[in-house]
Every structure is written in structure tokens, then in C-alpha cells.
Amino acid sequence: MNLPVVVGVDGSEPSLRAVDWAADEAALRGAPLRLVYASLWERYEGDALAEDLGKDSGQVIAEDIVQAAGQRARLRQKDVEISTDVVPEEPEYALVRSGRAAAVLVLGTRGRSGIVEMLLGSVSLSVAGRADCPVIVLRGSHDNQVRAGKQGRVVVGVGEKGTSSAALRFAAEEARLRDATLEVVRAWRCPAHETTDHPLLAGEPARLHERHAAEVLDEALKAVPADVESSRRTMEGPTRRVLLAASQGADLLVVGARRGSGHLGLQMGRVAHGVLHHAACAVAVVPERT
The missing domain is CATH 3.40.50.620 (HUPs)
Incomplete structure (x- = not known):
């Protein structure tokens, strides 16, 4: 059952x-x-x-x-x-x-x-x-989007775990049920100490970080079932800001929340907490066991 x-x-x-x-x-x-x-x-x-x-x-x-x-x-x-x-x-x-x-x-x-x-x-x-x-x-009036074809997008943020992410699996299933496109998003940032003033090297650290983000998404997409239409997006910036931008025009935003054994109190993280307050659509928080 x-x-x-x-x-x-x-x-x-x-x-x-x-x-x-x-x-x-x-x-x-x-x-x-x-x-x-x-x-x-x-x-x-x-x-x-x-x-x-x-x-x-x-x-x-x-x-x-x-x-x-x-x-x-x-x-x-x-x-x-x-x-x-x-x-x-x-x-x-x-x-x-x-x-x-x-x-x-x-x-x-x-x-x-x-x-x-x-x-x-x-x-x-x-x-x-x-x-x-x-x-x-459900956030505000964003509460009637579960029916198939409403917006046509389920967005999920992917971390380093990639294919082992419970959030990714949940998002793929939600997209399949709704006949929606699964948009897999990875935020990336170039640390300030990696920038350089040399004109021939300018921008190279940023390209490396963006390339790594794309590789993480490529690996994650391998775990998406064949009957789910999917796309990927890398965006520069803090993860919370990137996911909030991606939530515009989406049916559902899916984020993971780490759960550790033996811990009391909230186990959600700043990203999940932030999108619950400010996302432009409903938010699914999926436990990720550590």
C-alpha cells in the first residue's frame, strides 16, 4: 500500500x-x-x-x-x-x-x-x-500549482552529492507525476583570493568553478529517469539567491536539508530556511541523511 x-x-x-x-x-x-x-x-x-x-x-x-x-x-x-x-x-x-x-x-x-x-x-x-x-x-498564494501543466517546471538545487541526493530523486518524481520539466540548478562562486590581475589569466578561476558546476550537473542528470524531461542551469552567486531567482515561474522548488543522527532542534540550513521565507513558489524540503 x-x-x-x-x-x-x-x-x-x-x-x-x-x-x-x-x-x-x-x-x-x-x-x-x-x-x-x-x-x-x-x-x-x-x-x-x-x-x-x-x-x-x-x-x-x-x-x-x-x-x-x-x-x-x-x-x-x-x-x-x-x-x-x-x-x-x-x-x-x-x-x-x-x-x-x-x-x-x-x-x-x-x-x-x-x-x-x-x-x-x-x-x-x-x-x-x-x-x-x-x-x-505553500507560500502565500502559490498553492494551486500541483496540477499537471500549471507552470511546467520543477526546480531542484544540487550540491556536491549529485546523484545520491534525495532531493534530486524527489524532484524527478514530482516532475514525472506532473509531466513537467525538471530544472537542475547548481550555484557557483569564485573565491576572492583566486582572482588575478594578470590580463592573460583574468577570468580563468571563474571558468574553472563554472566548469566544475557544469560537471556536477552532468553527473546528477545521469540519475534522472529517461521519461523525465530535464535541463540544467549553472548560475554564479550565493546558493540562496540563485535558487530564489530560479523559483520565479516554477511549480515547485526542491531543496535538501541535512539530517544528522543524534542532533536535536532544527536541521535545515540557511539555504532551505531562506527559500522557505522568500521563494516565488511552493518549497519542498527533503531530508538528506548524513
Whole structure:
């Protein structure tokens, strides 16, 4: 049986749009969809919402939020098997645990109010930095691009690991499912101490670094399945800036996040953290085991 696509639900509009994305993702994968609501979200906004609806907060959480999200998913993808789960835990813990038996986790980034907006943003970052499976975080209104042919580009940043990259494998599969082009990107920089003032040697260090980046991409592309259309791009500059530029007009930007055994706290890195905040499309953070 295929592992499910799991989506975090909190009743906010961005989380419901994440349900749309997750339902489409499940349909493309032929996988079940699991909607997870962490009940301790009630601590932050359940009472106010309950008062608006004239119900106690328990009823709001159990009936309105989960039921509405499940109904939305069924209307979106009627052939997808859907289940819901209310978990009596803090959302980051519940979602990270759910990700241990998931193909992918899908999250929105914003809540219903300014205070909750910051809270749910921190939840998304926390889950992306700890989960054992790929985590797709939807940014702003970039939340309806999962259907095949929307933009036609899945972008992945490639490091020195090249063909062994879990991020590359995930990106290739996403491109295949969407019938999209996989764009493999490698950033390169010429260290200042390697520059020279000699007119005959000017530019040679930069060409060497660019050539090495191209060689890394050539090796990485060997691992891309034959049925996935792919292209490569080398760009000079810091990795975060290069990937943010490449995210323009893309369906999905995929980045790796190193996970080391025995480490606590966020394990994501500055590049993944930066693109989660500023990318022009949805971002998938894929764990890379070290």
C-alpha cells in the first residue's frame, strides 16, 4: 500500500488551500490522503472561533474544522481515499510524528490572525526542519500549482552529492507525476583570493568553478529517469539567491536539508530556511541523511 500524503489542518484559509494541494498530490501519486488536526491549536484560537459560531470549542474542533477540510478534499478529488485524525498534541510534534509514515507532508504557512500567523509560520518551519519525510510548504498564494501543466517546471538545487541526493530523486518524481520539466540548478562562486590581475589569466578561476558546476550537473542528470524531461542551469552567486531567482515561474522548488543522527532542534540550513521565507513558489524540503 502506498504511504499517504499527510496535510496539516487548522481551520485557516491557507491550511484549507493546503488541503487542495495535498488532495491533488495524492491523486497524482495514487495515494491515500490523511488530514491531521492537532487539537492543542484550540489553545490559541479555538475559544474565539467557538464564540463566533455559538458552540463550545470541542465541537468546533471536532466537527467544523476537520469535517469542512475533509469535505473540501472529497469535492476536489472524489476518487482519493481520505481519512482524518484529531491528535491531542502540539501541532509540530503531531505532524513530525505523522511524517514518519508519510510519502510527503503538506503545510500552509499562515493562520487567521497576526499573532497566530507568526505561530503557524513557526510550526511550518519547525516541521520542515525535523520531519523524516519531504515537507511541502505553500507560500502565500502559490498553492494551486500541483496540477499537471500549471507552470511546467520543477526546480531542484544540487550540491556536491549529485546523484545520491534525495532531493534530486524527489524532484524527478514530482516532475514525472506532473509531466513537467525538471530544472537542475547548481550555484557557483569564485573565491576572492583566486582572482588575478594578470590580463592573460583574468577570468580563468571563474571558468574553472563554472566548469566544475557544469560537471556536477552532468553527473546528477545521469540519475534522472529517461521519461523525465530535464535541463540544467549553472548560475554564479550565493546558493540562496540563485535558487530564489530560479523559483520565479516554477511549480515547485526542491531543496535538501541535512539530517544528522543524534542532533536535536532544527536541521535545515540557511539555504532551505531562506527559500522557505522568500521563494516565488511552493518549497519542498527533503531530508538528506548524513
